[in-house]
Amino acid sequence: MEEMAKKQDKNELESLRKEVEIYKKHFESGDENVIEKVKEYNTEIEELRKRLDAKNNELSKAKRRTADLERKVEISDKEIAFLKEEIEGLKDEVETQKQGISEHLNENQDPFEKLREKNKQIEHLLEEINEMEKANMELAKQVKNLKEQLKVQSVSSKSIDNEIQSLKTQLSDVHETNSMLVKENEFLLKETNNLRDVLENYEKEDDLIASKFSERVDKLLNVLKTKENEIADLKVTLQQTTSLINDANKESLLNEIQKKNGEIKALRKELDSKIDKESMQKSSSNCTANEQFEVQISTLKESVSKLEDELRAKDEELLEVRKRNIMYEKGEYGLFEALQEVKQLKRDVNNRDAKIEDFVKQLNEMSLELNDTQDELDYIRECAQLDANTQFTLSKDKKSVNDKLKILKLQKMIVKLEDEKIASSEEIRQLKAYLHNDDRGNESLLKHIQELKKENKELELGMKEILIGIRESDAKCDVVIECPSLERLCQLLESRSLSPDLTNVIALKAELDLLRGHNQQLRMELKRMRIEHLKLLKLYTTDVLNETSAISDESSQQQVSDDSSQKESSERESSMLTIGESISPEANTTSEQMEEEKKEQKLTQDSREASLKEETDAKEDEPSNLNEQLPLPKPRRRTPKQIDIDTQTEFDYKLRNEEIDEGKIDKVLTETATQTEAIIDLPSATTKCSRCQKIQTSFKSLEQHLNKVEQTFLTNEQHFNEEISFLQNENLKLKNDLKECLKRNEEITEKELFEKDVKDDDLKSEDDLKSTNLESSDEQSGVDFSFAETPTAEVVQQPKSAGIILQTIINCLQARIEHKNEALKQYETLLEERQTHYELEMRKFIDDQQQQSDKELRPINFNQIIDNNELQSALEKCVHEFEKCKNEYEVNINRLENEIANEKLKVKEFEEENEKLRLKSSVNKYIQLKKEIERLESENQEKTKYIEKLQKTLKDERAMRSATTVTVKANKQKSDVKDADGNTLRKQLNEVLNEVSQQKETIKELEMKKWALEKKVAELSESLKVRLKQKSDEVQKVEKDLQKVKKLFEKCEKEKFAIEDRLNKTLSKIDKEKEPSTADNKLVDEMNKLSEEKTALSLKLESAQKDLEHRKQNEQELKVLLAESMQREKLSTISEDDRKSDDHFSKLLQENAQLKVELRMAEYELQRKNSSQF
Incomplete structure (x- = not known):
């Protein structure tokens, strides 16, 4: 059954792939000549109509065949009735002959002549009986042959029924998959249409925004020219304040670096705490896994004990059966x-x-x-x-x-x-031999499974080695190679080895991945903010330093280069390490940090090596614990630095910080592999007793069952993975389209925000310049705290106006940063609003489509919409053809429903006729048997009465003999004669009594036969009821298929209405834009889509009609086979019962004739003796 299920899954996948390829070809191919396509579709429709006519002719022929078969059944019923009448006539003739024989016997003829005539009659009857026996033997042989043929045909019919049922199940599965695919296609089509509309709207908005943007850019260029002149005037004032800028910038950078170092330390503490929690959770999960394993072992032991009890009970039952057989053979039972x-x-x-x-x-x-x-x-x-x-x-x-x-x-x-x-016992021996063969096959399967497990382990090790090699190459070279799928596989394998509960591990890993993603985002934002800050500083410093003296230029360039080198080194260190490290301006601090880092790395290496040794020792101790059944060790707490941030493994942490010797890894992996092999090979080394062998056989059966379940689980996983990959590819295509739309929206919003920022900067700069000229004393008090910490000597040397200008520039920069933050918040709110607006529009669109599908559509006026006459005529033809096809499909559905109703009525009529025939046959048999039993009972009563009369006569004779006084000789002679006569009479009486007992036994046998016949009739009735139920189930399935076909037609109609709505929309757009060329192309595309949908519908209809015809043929064949088998069974049962009753009746007649002859002879002898005595 599993192989059949696998084959069915493969066939379904292949069929689905073929259908997908066909759909792709249809969607890719686009012909230009629409009129030729319409002609081709007309020819296809005519061919389909011809096929329908041919199928209707075939149906009429099948109906004629059924009528002929019904006539044949009626003729056979008439023949059976005629044969029954002939049998009754023959029975009447036999009874008349019996009466004639009795009349002849009663006549006053001599006994010897009567005996001679009866002997002749008996010889003649014996010859006839021998001839009849020969004929009966030939008929019995024919009956056996017919029974064998019936058995063969019944076996073939059963096999056909099984095949039909399997085909029906396959059809139902295929229908379900098709319905699911149709639903998915409809949903995807709706989504694509919605996305196309959204894209068109975005394109229009892009054009409008581009025009506005070009106008605003022209205005801004004019404003920039004016501002450049103002900037040239201000540069002269900026040259005097260069020394103050450098000191202030250094102090601000140091403060920012200290803050960020504090944040990094806090993040490190949080990570360490989370890693500790995860390690504790893993240790608890290992404990739960061990407890579950112990529970499983206890359940297996209980099941083994139950199986042993069942085996003992079955052994006792076998012993009882054997004792009964021995008793039966001896005659005691x-x-x-x-x-x-x-x-x-x-x-x-x-x-x-x-x-x-x-x-x-x-x-x-x-x-x-x-x-x-x-x-x-x-x-x-x-x-x-x-x-x-x-x-x-x-x-x-x-x-x-x-x-x-x-x-x-x-x-x-x-x-x-x-x-x-x-x-019988012989079958039991055969089964034992068969079980031995099964055990051998099971051993081979177990070996094969062990080999597969070893291969899986080797593959896992190979995957880990590949991942380690990739990470080593990442550490050595500049190019970064990322393979998240391989990392996920390795993580899953490790999680399976750690704990059986995969769900908890996967949930924890998902949380960890989210935390890693947040950390990476924070790092990227920090880098971006540093780069922007550096760019701003460079811009302002270069403008100031161009017009100052050469000495000030050299000093400023050296400081800038030092700052840039320090920042580049900090960026590199942050990209190599998981957590960024702080930048120090002095060389002493950097050297101390490097030394501290090296010490930490050495400590982590020592801790990792110690943990590896502890794990290997624990794994070596595991097999001894399994054999001795000792309590499991407590979980060891690991240090929080054992697990890496990325993959929760010990190897990855070492590879991130320093290179590992490959020899150590190979040693550890080989040790684990040898330990697992030792654990697997443990039961084979142990000695086996008889009881252990039984237990082991039960364990093997359980292992086989578990392996089968695993195989089925794996096959199902593969099947679902294939389906998921197929659906993921389609989802990726849709996601790419959505991403492109979102990118366009982002570009548009960025342009708008940039324009707003430029305007706000211009306004603020103007206000600041005015305030500097008017209120210079007030602005000096508002300088930042960073300028207050500068030395006093430099302030005295430079004028006050330079400080004021610098303060204004810094204020402008701070305001711009705040403005950017506000713009980011606005952008986020805009995105949320657009998402909500898009969801609402989608819901409205879906509701509108549902309402339009429910409403009745009006006929399309192509003259109002399209100007081209050719397109008008082609579209009108297509619409008319669709309506004709719809009407034809509805007519066919109604016709099929009527045919199904007629077939149901015919089935009911056949059932009623069969029940009537059964009742008649059973009633006739019961009546005949009752009559025969009554007749035999009456004959027995007459014989008992006659025997009583004879006993009375004997008593009278004895009394008369005792009264007579005759001579001694005469008395001796009489006494001898009387003794002989008495002995003969006693013998005759004993024989008569034996015959009576035999007749009673025959009556009992007849009653047993009657009971057997009643049982057969009941079994036949039950079997027929079961067949009727099966037929009714098949009819219900056919009705369900018809309902599905109706649903498909309804869906097709809905699709048709939706297509017409699309046509109306596209045509309205064409009227607005007045572009005939683009409208024609769109109409051609939609015509192609309509033609493809039409072909798909026609194929579905053909497949449904073929299924219905195939089912009808199978039903007709089954009906014919059932009718023939019922007739044969009736004839065989009637003929066998009639023959048996005739044989039994003839035997009874012979016995009665012999008894009558013997009684007459006894009467004649008694009369003769009485006459001689008197």
């Missing part, structure tokens, strides 16, 4: 008791079958409920805008369902074992 036991066993089996049917019905109902819930979940996910690939863990429900399935399987196995017990 009777048939009557055996029959009663067989009846009880059959009742138990029937009860179990009924229970199994109830369970199967419950399972079917549960599966239907599951399908409904899955549909509801899909709908809810669509409403909530969630991905269909997100999986939710439902381990408890799965475990309960698996437990129920296991219980059902075990019940079926118990029933089979009981049937095998009743069989």
